[in-house]
Amino acid sequence: MTTPTTTTSIAKPGFVSTRLTTPYWRAAEAGKLLLQECLECGHLQHYPRNLCTKCWSQDLQWKEAAGDASIWSFTVVGIPGHPAWGDEIPYILALVELVEGPRLMTNIVGCAPESVHCGQRVQLRPHRGARDNQTLLQFTPFTRDN
Amino acid sequence: MKNHFSAEIIGVAELPPRRTTPGETTLEMIANVARLAMKDAGLIPRDIDGLVVGPQVGETPQHVPATVAEYLGLQPRYADIVDLGGATGAGMVWRAAAAIQSGMCETVLCVLANTRDPAVTPRSPNRNPIREFDVPYGGSGANQAYAMIAQQHMARFGTTPEQLACVPVKQRANAMLNKAAVFHGQPITTTDVLTSPIVMSPLRLLEVVMPCGGGAAVILTSARRAKDAPHPSVGLMGAGERVTHRALSQAPELTTSPIASAVADAYAMAGVGASDIDFLSIYDCYSIVVAMTVEDAGFCAKGEGGAWLEEHDFSIASRLPINPHGGQLATGQADLAGGMGHIVEAVHQLRGTAGERQIHSPKRALVTGNGATMSEEVALVLIGAEQ
Ligand SMILES: [Zn+2]
Numbered sequence: 143m144t145t146p147t148t149t150t151s152i153a154k155p156g157f158v159s160t161r162l163t164t165p166y167w168r169a170a171e172a173g174k175l176l177l178q179e180c181l182e183c184g185h186l187q188h189y190p191r192n193l194c195t196k197c198w199s200q201d202l203q204w205k206e207a208a209g210d211a212s213i214w215s216f217t218v219v220g221i222p223g224h225p226a227w228g229d230e231i232p233y234i235l236a237l238v239e240l241v242e243g244p245r246l247m248t249n250i251v252g253c254a255p256e257s258v259h260c261g262q263r264v265q266l267r268p269h270r271g272a273r274d275n276q277t278l279l280q281f282t283p284f285t286r287d288n
Numbered sequence: 289m290k291n292h293f294s295a296e297i298i299g300v301a302e303l304p305p306r307r308t309t310p311g312e313t314t315l316e317m318i319a320n321v322a323r324l325a326m327k328d329a330g331l332i333p334r335d336i337d338g339l340v341v342g343p344q345v346g347e348t349p350q351h352v353p354a355t356v357a358e359y360l361g362l363q364p365r366y367a368d369i370v371d372l373g374g375a376t377g378a379g380m381v382w383r384a385a386a387a388i389q390s391g392m393c394e395t396v397l398c399v400l401a402n403t404r405d406p407a408v409t410p411r412s413p414n415r416n417p418i419r420e421f422d423v424p425y426g427g428s429g430a431n432q433a434y435a436m437i438a439q440q441h442m443a444r445f446g447t448t449p450e451q452l453a454c455v456p457v458k459q460r461a462n463a464m465l466n467k468a469a470v471f472h473g474q475p476i477t478t479t480d481v482l483t484s485p486i487v488m489s490p491l492r493l494l495e496v497v498m499p500c501g502g503g504a505a506v507i508l509t510s511a512r513r514a515k516d517a518p519h520p521s522v523g524l525m526g527a528g529e530r531v532t533h534r535a536l537s538q539a540p541e542l543t544t545s546p547i548a549s550a551v552a553d554a555y556a557m558a559g560v561g562a563s564d565i566d567f568l569s570i571y572d573c574y575s576i577v578v579a580m581t582v583e584d585a586g587f588c589a590k591g592e593g594g595a596w597l598e599e600h601d602f603s604i605a606s607r608l609p610i611n612p613h614g615g616q617l618a619t620g621q622a623d624l625a626g627g628m629g630h631i632v633e634a635v636h637q638l639r640g641t642a643g644e645r646q647i648h649s650p651k652r653a654l655v656t657g658n659g660a661t662m663s664e665e666v667a668l669v670l671i672g673a674e675q
Contacts, residue, residue: 155423160420163420189537214440214542215436215437215439215443215542216439217436217489220486222429223429223431224423235436237536237537237542247422247427260443274424
C-alpha cells in the first residue's frame with residue numbers, strides 16, 4: 143500500500159519576473175493591476191511586453207486598470223495541473239475580461255464554485271497568500287461595498 | 289481534381305499506442321516506425337533525402353534533426369523541426385510537400401515518436417509569460433484550458449454534457465474495428481461518460497484523451513517517383529495553417545478556433561467545400577474540439593456542433609464517417625504522434641488499405657491537427673489516387 147503524499151510538502155514553482163515586468167508585480171504588491179497603454183495607437187494590453195501587439199510601437203506607458211471585469215470563462219479545478227496547488231482544491235480558475243478590454247488568467251475567490259458563471263461581473267481583490275510569495279491579482283463577485 | 293502540391297504520400301506507418309513503453313528510447317521508436325513507413329513506401333534508406341522531426345525527442349533537446357539523421361544513417365538534403373503540438377504531423381506534411389515542390393529534395397520522411405514512463409515527470413524549464421502570469425494562479429496544463437473552452441461553448445450555445453459525451457461513445461464504437469486501439473473491445477455508453485469522474489469541470493475523464501507512448505511516420509515523394517510506389521499514392525490537394533496564441537488569455541475567441549481559417553485556406557487551395565469531403569479524420573484531444581471543428585469546418589452552423597454530433601453517424605456506413613480508427617479518444621494519444629495518426633488513418637482509407645474498417649471508396653478527406661489550446665492549427669485536404 144502506498145502512503146498518500148501530503149501536497150503541502152510540495153513547493154510552488156518560484157516567482158518569475160523580468161526587468162520589464164517588475165513594475166507590474168511591484169504595483170500588484172500595492173493592490174494595483176497595471177495595463178500597458180500604447181502612446182502611438184492607444185491599444186491597451188496585458189501581459190506587459192516591450193512592444194505594442196497592434197502597431198509594434200515601443201512607446202508604452204503603465205495605466206492602472208479600474209479593477210472591474212467580467213468572467214470570460216472559468217473552470218473549477220479539482221485536479222490541478224501542478225501538484226503544489228493540491229491543497230487548494232477546489233479552486234476557481236478563470237479568464238476575466240477587464241472593462242478596459244484585455245483579459246487575464248486569475249482566480250475567483252470569496253464565493254461558492256457553483257455560483258460562478260460566464261459573463262458574471264467581478265472586481266479586483268488582490269491577495270497575498272502565506273505560500274504564494276507574491277501578491278496575486280484575484281477577483282471576487284461584484285458587490286457595491288467591496 | 290488536381291493536387292495543389294506536386295508531391296504525394298507514398299508511405300505511412302504507426303506504432304500502436306501503449307500506456308507505457310518501459311525501457312525504450314524515443315530514437316528506437318523513431319527508427320521502428322520510420323523503417324515500417326519506408327517498407328510501406330517500397331523504398332530503401334538511400335531514397336530518403338529529406339527529414340522532418342518533432343521538437344520533443346526525449347533524449348535530444350538540441351540538434352534534433354542531426355541526431356535523428358545520424359541514428360537512422362540518413363544524410364538528408366533538407367532537415368527540419370516542426371513544433372506545432374498536436375498539429376505537428378499535419379504541419380510536417382505540407383512543409384515536406386513544399387520542400388519537394390521547390391526542389392530542395394525528392395523524398396521526405398516525417399516522423400514522430402514518444403516514449404511514456406509515468407514515473408518520470410520532467411520539470412518544465414519555462415520562464416515564458418504563461419509561467420509568469422498563469423501558473424501562479426494554479427493555471428497549468430491542457431485540461432484547464434480546454435475546460436474553459438467547453439464551459440464557454442456550453443454557456444453561449446447551450447451545448448449539453450450529453451451532446452459532448454456522444455463523441456467518445458461514437459468513436460469507441462468505431463474503435464471496435466481497430467485492434468490497435470487502446471480501447472478496442474471496450475465500448476462505452478453516454479451514461480458511462482457522464483458518470484466518469486470530473487477531470488476539470490465541465491470535462492469528464494472519458495472525454496479527455498489518454499496519454500500513451502507510440503509513433504507515426506509519413507513519407508512523401510515527388511509526383512514523378514510516386515508512380516513507382518507499391519500502394520496507390522495520396523495527394524495533397526490543399527493545406528492551411530493558423531497560429532494565434534499560446535496563453536488562453538490571448539486567444540482572439542474561445543468558441544471559434546483558428547481551425548476555421550486553416551480549413552478555409554485548405555478548401556480554397558483545393559478548390560473544394562465541406563460538401564466535397566467524404567470523411568473526416570479530425571483532431572480529438574477533447575470532445576469539445578470535435579464539436580468546434582465540425583462547426584469551424586462548415587459541416588454545421590456555429591453553436592450547433594453538439595446537436596449535429598449527437599444526430600450524426602460516425603461509422604464507416606455513414607455518408608460522412610468521422611475518425612474511423614476511433615480517433616485519439618479511443619486509440620490513445622501518443623503525444624505529437626497522436627495527431628500524425630489522423631493522417632495515417634486518412635491515407636489508409638484513401639488508398640483502400642484500412643482493412644475491416646475500410647470506408648466504401650472515399651475520394652477526399654479532411655484532416656485537422658490542433659496544438660496547444662486551439663491555437664496551432666493545420667488542415668489538409670487529401671485526395672485518393674484515381675481522381
Ligand atoms: Zn500601438
